[in-house]
Amino acid sequence: MAFLRGVKRRAQALVLPTIFFALCGYFAHHAMHGTRGLLARDARNTEIAAARIVLAEAEAERDAMERKVAGLRAEHLDRDMLEERARALLNVVSRDEIIVPYAPNRRLF
Structure with missing residues (x-):
């Protein structure tokens, strides 16, 4: 009987630390692998870093387009x-110009 009482006391003494360590393990796991x-x-x-790179590329493209449009406004x-755009759209060149071919999937503008 004394042996069983000793085992029971040890088991009761280990219940709270076991629960504590289980809770600590649970929270530690979710601190690493949880949604947050x-x-x-x-x-x-x-x-976020990848999105910022895409944003910078889009802003650079927008700025380039704004510069090209600003050159074609009626005020200035x-x-x-205007001549460059007309030649590109009409596919016309003069005799002294050098033609640089582009692949079909590459855009000039």
Whole structure:
């Protein structure tokens, strides 16, 4: 009987620490692998960096288009820009010009 009482006391003494360590393990696991954990944060930071690169490329493309459009506005007409666009759209060249062929999937503008 004394042996069983000793086992029972030891078991009761281990219940609270076991529950505590189980809860700590649960929260530690979710702190790493949960939807708001460290690994998810790293994935979000990577996505944000990729989105910022795409944004910078889009802004650069928009700025280039704005510069080209600004040269064709009626208030400030750039004759060279107008002639370049007309030649590109009509597919016309003069005798002293050099032609650089582009692949069909590459855009000039």
